[in-house]
Amino acid sequence: MNRIIKIILLDILKNKIVLTYTLILAALSWSSFALEDNSAKGLLTILNVILFTVPLVSVLFSTIYLYNSSEFIELLLSQPVKRRKIWASLFLGLSSSMVFAFMVGAGIPLLINAPNSLGLMMIIIGCLITVIFVALAFLSSILTRDKAKGIGIAIMIWLFFALLFDGIVLFLLFQLSDYPIENFMVGLTALSPIDLARIQILMHLDVSAMMGYTGAIFKDFFGTSSGLVISFLLLCLWAIIPFFISLKKFNQKDL
Numbered sequence: 001m002n003r004i005i006k007i008i009l010l011d012i013l014k015n016k017i018v019l020t021y022t023l024i025l026a027a028l029s030w031s032s033f034a035l036e037d038n039s040a041k042g043l044l045t046i047l048n049v050i051l052f053t054v055p056l057v058s059v060l061f062s063t064i065y066l067y068n069s070s071e072f073i074e075l076l077l078s079q080p081v082k083r084r085k086i087w088a089s090l091f092l093g094l095s096s097s098m099v100f101a102f103m104v105g106a107g108i109p110l111l112i113n114a115p116n117s118l119g120l121m122m123i124i125i126g127c128l129i130t131v132i133f134v135a136l137a138f139l140s141s142i143l144t145r146d147k148a149k150g151i152g153i154a155i156m157i158w159l160f161f162a163l164l165f166d167g168i169v170l171f172l173l174f175q176l177s178d179y180p181i182e183n184f185m186v187g188l189t190a191l192s193p194i195d196l197a198r199i200q201i202l203m204h205l206d207v208s209a210m211m212g213y214t215g216a217i218f219k220d221f222f223g224t225s226s227g228l229v230i231s232f233l234l235l236c237l238w239a240i241i242p243f244f245i246s247l248k249k250f251n252q253k254d255l
Contacts, residue, residue, distance in 0.1 A: 004076065004086065008093025012065070018101050021057050025049065025105025033113040040205060043114060043122065046106060047201050050126045051194050054102060055133040056158050062094050062137030063154040067147040087138075087250045091243055095134045099127050118204050125197045128232075131239045132193045133158070138246040142253065165192045193238040200231050 012018055032045035066073075069090075076086045106126060110119045140153040169188060176184075189195045 004081075004089035005093045005096070008090060009097050012094065012097035013100070017061060018097065021061070022101040022105040025053070025102065026109065028053075029106045029109035033109060039114055043110075043118065043201075043205065046110065046122065047198070049106065050122065050129060051198055052162055054106075054126060054129055055162065055194065058098050058130050058133035059137045059140070059154045059158050060151070062098070062134045063141050063150055064147075065094065066090070066138065066141040067150060083251050084247060087247050091134065091138060094137075095131045098130045098134055102126050102130050118201075121204060122201060124232075125200065125235070128235045128239065129193060129197055132235065132242075135239045135243040135246070139242040142246045142249045161192050161194045165195065169195075190234050193235055196231050196235055196238075200228070 028049050029046055032049075033039065033042040035042075073086065073090070077083065103123070107123045110123050113119070114122070136157050137154055140157060141150045143153060144150050169185075172188070173185065189199060
C-alpha cells in the first residue's frame with residue numbers, strides 16, 4: 001500500500017498541471033498580500049481563491065487522473081492486493097499531492113504574512129476543501145465509465161456547491177423571510193462544504209456585522225467553540241462519506 005501511494009505521489013508531483021497550479025496559487029497568494037496594505041484584505045482575496053480555484057482544480061484534476069489511470073488500476077487489480085487498499089492508496093496519494101501543492105502555493109504565504117490563528121485556520125480549511133473535492137472526484141469517476149460524463153459530473157458538482165447552492169439559499173431566505181428560519185438556515189449550510197468554510201472564515205474575520213441579520217444568526221452558532229468543532233467535523237464528514245460511497249461502489253464494480 002505504501003509503495004502504491006509513493007508511486008502515485010511522485011507521479012502527480014511531476015505533473016505539469018500540478019506544478020502550474022502550485023505556481024498560480026503562489027502568485028495569487030503573494031500578490032494578494034503585496035498589493036493590500038491590510039492583511040485582512042489579503043486574507044479575503046485568498047479566501048476567494050480557496051473557495052473557487054482550489055475546489056475546481058482538485059475535483060477536475062483528480063477525476064481526469066483517475067480516468068487516465070484506468071490501465072494502471074486494472075494492473076493493480078490483477079495483483080494479489082485487496083480492492084479497498086488500491087482505492088485507499090489512490091485516494092491518499094492524490095489527496096497528499098494536492099494538499100502539498102496547496103501548502104506550497106498558498107500555505108507558505110499565509111504562514112509568513114498571517115502567522116496567527118486565522119492564517120492557520122485558512123490553511124486547515126484549504127487542506128480540508130482540497131481533500132473533500134478529491135473525494136467527490138472519486139465518487140464522480142466511479143459512477144460512470146464514460147470519461148466525458150465523469151468530467152461533466154465533476155464540473156456540475158463544483159458548479160452546484162460554488163454557485164448554485166448560494167442561489168438556492170437566497171431564494172429560500174426571501175421566500176421564507178416571514179417565518180422563524182434561523183435554525184433551518186444554520187442546518188442548510190451543512191449541506192455545502194464551501195459555505196461551511198466561507199462562514200467559518202468570515203466569522204473570525206469580524207465581518208459578520210456586515211452580513212446583517214443573517215450574519216448575527218451564524219455568529220451565534222459558528223462563532224462559538226462548539227460551533228467551530230461542529231463545522232470542522234462536518235467538513236471531515238464531507239471528505240469521509242463520498243470516499244466510502246465510492247469505495248463501496250468500487251468493490252462491487254466489474255472492471
